[in-house]
Amino acid sequence: MNAYFERIVTALSRITPATLLARGAVFILTTAALVMAIPSFLFGPRPILAAAVLALVVALAPGSRIVTVVLALAAVGWGATWLGRLAEISPLQLVAFGSLLYLAHSAATLAALIPYDAVVTPEVFVRWYVRAIAIVAASAVISLALLVGVWALAGFNGAAIASLLGLAAAVALVAVGVKLVRARA
Amino acid sequence: MGVRGAGGARRPLPLHGTGLTLALRPAVPRTPPPAPPEETAAQDWQPTRALGRALLLIGLLLVAAALFGRVDLVVLAVPFAVSVAWGLSRRPTAVPGLRLATSEEYATEGSSLTTTLTMANRDVVAYDIAIARTQHSAWLDLTAEGSGAKPDRPVVAALDRNEAAAVVLAGPAKRWGRHSIGPAAAVAAACGGLLACRAVVTGSLGFKVFPVTDPFAAEDAMPRAAGLVGQHRSRRQGEGGELAGVRVFGPGDRLRRIDWRTTLRTQQLHVARTLSDRDADVVLVLDLLAEAGTSGGTGGASSVMDITVRASAAIAEHYLTVGDRISMIEYGSSARRLRPASGRRQYMTALEWLLDVSSRQVVRTPGESRMSEAISPNALVVVMTPLLDARSADMVAGLARAGRSVVTVDTLPPGLVPTVTGPWTSSALGIWQLERANTIGQLREHGVPVVAWAGAGSLDLVLRDVARMAGRAQGARR
Structure with a gap:
């Protein structure tokens, strides 16, 4: 048992700031996406706390299947929130949620690739998030074009x-x- | 000095400062390298869990959008679809190149070693993340130049196409022995982390770290000089430089030996008598039955093995410098032997032989008769022993009984205390110390001097006693 605790203490002492940065980004982005996905009739301190706990689990195990489950849960929450009220969704809110969902997925991907005790050059983070933001920007343009097209053809509820x-x-x-x-x- | 390396890629060696490249002629006609088959590239790069997650979320969102007729779910799927499409539009085909290289092959304790770990992207696609890791012997105190980070941590970098990153690892070797750096391993992820390559592993680099020899000198005569040439003053008269006395000229004396000063004073021809200069056999017996103490490397505490190896290297260096023959014998599990020889080459051979010295508990040891048979009767036998095992004292006494000139060097580090203590520890330790002192006293009674290793001049006092004893008449053994 002592050897087990010693291993844990050794592993904790080897954690580098870069790992904390990568997993901190996962926690913040996942929390934000989950909070946006909380249905309005459930919104309150407890669901927000639950969202933070889920995001913490994702940050601690970014390479596991839990990430898929949590992100799918966020999508389901979003669907439930706006069920029957599709006309009330603002396009910016929709694009923002989609971007957060993708950024949480991208941050978890990066955190899963970086070993917990690694020495990371800053260039890795810069390149990764520049790419992610470029994808988000391109997606926002495509999404807005898609929404405008749908509006023009059949209204938002197409x-x-x-x-x-x-x-x-x-x-x-x-x-x-x-x-x-x-x-x- | 050449460059040694371990890695997957072979490339021309640049000659620094000349701007030239050393190109070697191929042994077989040059043929264009075959392009890697597409299947191999597909096996090298595998989808990550992130790709599976992205595809699953896209599928779920689109199916839900189709089922419920909700365009907002299509919008949610757009970033994932864009990232997959962008990422997989250009796939990597080559694994990262990894190479460990060094310019040193051997060093001495405390001197610095330098190794370069190079990771290269030979692909047409940039690597979003490339991770390299290596390992090394615990006695190499390596750090990465610049950052000062220890190499036991993985290094993560982003590599553009045809870009390479190098980490220079440098630091001192803290203890003698055979040490290694490597193997090193690298993995890479591309396409926004959607594809990851298999691990690339290099071989390891071996280093010989020779022991630092304490300055050692022994001025006294060898007990029995053996050969016809050498630097030791023997006990026999003959051609040499050491004056032994003056006597009356006799038939057969050489004219150049006439001592003119005495001849003029006495009005009778006198010649100078000299002692012949001869070389000697020195046999170092290394007792490897037990290890004790903690090794702290250079500048730290020394264990039994440290003292044994460093003292042996120092004694060998001294006697080989004056032209004697040195041989070494292990008294332990493997019973290795180094054949007797002299000269600089034998010194390097002895140092390399010492690198493989290690302690191991064994039940059976070489017999006393086998040990003494392997040692020349005229040799000076220096036994390095901590006298922790009763068989060691028996072996030393056996050599003395067989008529060998034996000197025992006590290699037990001073101030040694048991690591596990109990209520009876101090009493038991006292009894054990008394028993050991008794053993040393018995050996001295047998004519075997026991001396603690203290560097220069350690053996002078005891060598004088051994030489005196070697000159007396020996009784026949029954």
């Missing part, structure tokens, strides 16, 4: 267009997935 878009993208996704699985095999 259910039919969404279904068509979703189906087309899902088929493309399945094709990409099959290709990847074949390559791996």
Whole structure:
């Protein structure tokens, strides 16, 4: 038992500031995404605390499947929040939530790659987050163009267009997935 | 001095300061390197969990958007889709190059070693993150130049295409022995962390760290000089430089030996008598049955093995410098032997032989007869022993009984205390010290001097006694 505690103490003493920075970013971004996804009828201190706890778990285990579960939970929460009130969503709020969800995913990816005791050059963080922000910016432009297009065609509540878009993208996704699985095999 | 390295990539060696590159002629006709098959590249780079998560979230959001007719869920999927599309648009094909290189092959305790760990991106795609890690022997006190970080931590860097990053590891070797740096390993992730390559591992670099020899000198005569040439004043008269007396000229005396001063004074021809100069055999017996004490490297505490190795190296250096023959014998598990020889080459061989010295508890040890048979009767036997095992004292006494000239160097570090203490520790320690003193006294009674190692002049006093004893008549053994 003492040896086990000694190993833990040794591991804790070897943690570098770069690791804390990477995991701190995961915690903040995941908390923000989860708080935005809390349905309005549940909003309060306890759900916010629960969101922070979930974000802490993600920050502690960024390489695990918990990240997928938590981010999926955030998406489900978002869907439940605006169920039946689609017309009330502001485009900026939607793009901001999508960006936060992606940034939380990207930050978890980086934190999972960096060993907890690594010496990291600042260039790694700069390049990574510049890339992530560029993707977010490009996505925001695409999203706004998509929303404007949908508005112009059928109003914001364009259910039919969404279904068509979703189906087309899902088929493309399945094709990409099959290709990847074949390559791996 | 050449450059040694361990790594996957072979490239021309740049000659520093000349601007030239050393190109070696290939042994076989040059053929263009075959392009890596696509399957190999696919095996080198595997999807990460982040790619699976991105695809899963895109799928969930799009299916939900299709089912519930919600365009906002499509918008949520857009950043993930853009990142996957952008990331996988250009895939990496080559694994990172990794190389460990050094210019030194051997060093002495306390001197500095330098190694360079180089990680290179030979791909057409930038690596978002490249992680390299290496390991080294505990007795190499290496730090990264610039940052001062220890190399036991992974180094993470971002590498653009055709870019390389190098970490220079430098520091002193703190203890003698065979040490190594490496193996080193590297992994890389590209495409925004969606693909990661398999680990690239290099071989390790070995270093010989020779012991620092305490300054040692022994001025006294060898007990039995053996050969016909050398620097030791023997007890036999003959051609030499050491004056032994003056006697009346006799038939066969050389004219150049005439001592003219005495001849003129006495009005009768006298010649100077000299002692012949001869070389000697020195056999170092290293008792490796027990290790005690803590090794602190250079400048720190010394263990039994440290004292044994450093003292042996110092004695060997001294006697080889004056032209004697040195051989070494292990008294322990492996019973290795170094053949007797003289000269500078033998000194380097002896130092290398000493690097493999290690203590190991054994049940069976070489017999007394085998040990004494392997040692020339005229040799000076220097036994390095901590006298912690009763078999060591028996071995020394056996050599003395066999008529060898034996000197025992006590290699037990001073001030040694037990690490585990109890109510009876001090009493037990006192009894053990008395028993050990008794053993040393018995050895002295057998004519075996025991002296603690203290560097220069350690053996002078005892060598005089041994030489005196070697000159007396020896009784036949029954």
